[in-house]
Amino acid sequence: MSEFRLERANKGRERRCTDAPQVDTVLPSADTPNRRTAFPRHLNPLVCAFDRKARAYCFSQSPRTPIGFHERRHDEPPTRFCPMLTIIFDESATAFSADYHPERPARLTMTQTYLCDQHPDWAWLLPRLASEEEVLRVHRPEHLERLRLPVDFDPDTPFYPEIEEHALRAAGAAIESVDLALRGQQAFSLMRPPGHHATSTRAMGFCYLNSIAIAAFHALEEAGCERVGILDFDAHHGNGTEAIVFGNNRVRFVSIHQHPCYPGTGTASRGNVLNWPIPPRSPAERHAAAVHQALDRLVEFRPDLVLVSAGFDAYVRDPLTEMTLEAEHFASFGRWLRETGLPVAPILEGGYSNELPILIEAFLTAWSD
Ligand SMILES: [Zn+2]
Numbered sequence: 001m002s003e004f005r006l007e008r009a010n011k012g013r014e015r016r017c018t019d020a021p022q023v024d025t026v027l028p029s030a031d032t033p034n035r036r037t038a039f040p041r042h043l044n045p046l047v048c049a050f051d052r053k054a055r056a057y058c059f060s061q062s063p064r065t066p067i068g069f070h071e072r073r074h075d076e077p078p079t080r081f082c083p084m085l086t087i088i089f090d091e092s093a094t095a096f097s098a099d100y101h102p103e104r105p106a107r108l109t110m111t112q113t114y115l116c117d118q119h120p121d122w123a124w125l126l127p128r129l130a131s132e133e134e135v136l137r138v139h140r141p142e143h144l145e146r147l148r149l150p151v152d153f154d155p156d157t158p159f160y161p162e163i164e165e166h167a168l169r170a171a172g173a174a175i176e177s178v179d180l181a182l183r184g185q186q187a188f189s190l191m192r193p194p195g196h197h198a199t200s201t202r203a204m205g206f207c208y209l210n211s212i213a214i215a216a217f218h219a220l221e222e223a224g225c226e227r228v229g230i231l232d233f234d235a236h237h238g239n240g241t242e243a244i245v246f247g248n249n250r251v252r253f254v255s256i257h258q259h260p261c262y263p264g265t266g267t268a269s270r271g272n273v274l275n276w277p278i279p280p281r282s283p284a285e286r287h288a289a290a291v292h293q294a295l296d297r298l299v300e301f302r303p304d305l306v307l308v309s310a311g312f313d314a315y316v317r318d319p320l321t322e323m324t325l326e327a328e329h330f331a332s333f334g335r336w337l338r339e340t341g342l343p344v345a346p347i348l349e350g351g352y353s354n355e356l357p358i359l360i361e362a363f364l365t366a367w368s369d
Contacts, residue, residue: 085368086123086180086187087115088173093191096160102320102352103206108192114357115190115364125180127173127191130214135171137217138210138244140201153203167193167208174215174307174347181305181343182223186368188310189347190360196238196309196349197263205236205263211347212309213244219305219345220250229303230254233291233333234311234349235321237266241309242273252301254294256287258314258321280322287314288329295336305343312351312359320352327355327362334367 089112094105115122135144146153147164160166173189180187189211196212197205212230219225230245232238232255242265245251252272259267259277266275274297276290298306312330314323337344344367351359 084121084123084186085119085364086125086185087112087190088125088127088176088187089190090126090169090173093166093169096163096166098158098160101158101206103192103194103350105192107351107356108190110354111190111357111360115361118361119365125176125187127169127176127189129165129168130171130175130209130211134175134214134218134222135168135209137221138200138213139198143201143203147203147208153208156205157203157207163193163208167195167211170195170347171209171211171214174211174345175218177345177347178215178219178223178305178307181345182219182225184343187345188360188364189345191348194234194311194349195347196232196234196241196311197236198240199243202240204240206350207240210240210244212238212307212349213241215345215347216245216251216307219307223305225304226250227252227301227303229298229301229306230309231291231295231298231306231337232256232309232311232349233294233314234309235314235318235323236262236311236350237264237275237277238309238349239263239265242266242275246273247271252298252303254298255309256290256294258323261321278323281324284316284324284326284329287323287325288332291329291333292336295340299340299342303342305345306337306340308337308344308346309349310346310360310363311349312356312363313353315351315353315355315359317355318351318353320350327359330359331362331366334363334365335369338367338369 094108097105147167150159152158170191170193173191177187177189193206193208195207195210198207198210216228216230219228227250230241230251230253232241235258237257238255242253245253249272254274255266256276256278257266258280267277269275274294276294278287278290313321314325316324316326
């Protein structure tokens with residue numbers, strides 16, 4: 001595609017803005033591919049990626065065109081834009097599976113297709129891998145070695161080939177979500193595997209590396225945050241996140257989850273960790289009110305950033321839980337987060353029903369309105 005045609009194609013997909021950190025639009029260069037495209041061909045959406053070095057977005061109109069970057073010529077006037085919402089996604093996150101397992105690639109592929117269809121104006125970003133240094137702020141070195149050992153961790157958490165790299169990419173996506181949030185943008189990490197059950201030394205509950213904790217420590221130690229809050233509304237208690245951040249006075253962790261349920265923790269609050277165990281089949285309004293209360297407790301902590309373990313398995317028809325939330329409740333969570341006025345970095349955790357795309361879309365639309 002010529003540069004002229006590309007510029008025309010991009011018209012109407014850019015939202016000029018003056019109140020957010022600004023970046024220059026650059027055009028794709030097919031001869032310098034360094035990131036892969038990530039769209040189903042039939043949707044032919046705009047493909048967008050962010051080049052950290054150039055601090056610039058790059059577009060391609062065709063899924064067949066490899067994304068690359070080139071510097072804007074110095075005599076070209078910069079074009080400024082601000083995407084409505086960025087989805088951080090890499091199709092390689094769909095490359096591992098086990099036939100019996102509910103944490104399956106279709107969770108992402110269905111959502112990708114649906115979001116592309118409903119929101120062709122949303123930008124898409126390919127994540128990087130988390131570095132070893134970033135991961136070792138949270139996990140023990142022996143844990144990384146264990147991820148390379150081809151032995152199942154437990155019946156829920158099988159070994160998959162290259163699972164270490166998949167988990168590093170999900171953690172890298174969470175970090176990218178933080179970096180964009182702190183630049184005044186909104187980005188959702190649509191990746192797998194999930195992470196909030198993983199402790200510093202153990203993979204469990206479909207989780208291998210604790211992406212939300214890795215992103216939180218990146219925010220604290222690299223990105224200049226003094227305090228961060230973590231909201232976990234996945235139907236399961238984020239036991240790994242709690243274990244990692246407990247006692248850290250720069251982090252407040254709030255979790256609203258079904259109890260009794262896997263993993264059986266999160267029955268009481270302690271120190272910087274606040275838990276709201278919700279009995280199975282509780283009225284949805286009671287559950288949602290607990291989420292609102294938890295978010296209030298985060299806001300009063302005055303965090304520089306709110307990370308969100310966004311799990312959608314408290315949905316009434318989720319096959320793994322016995323909760324009663326509907327899409328409108330996840331939309332409320334998104335709206336309440338927006339109304340805090342704080343930078344927010346949400347990442348996908350659980351959610352196993354076939355309506356997962358609708359639930360994610362409801363949450364993101366309300367958050368980004
Ligand atoms: Zn869950």
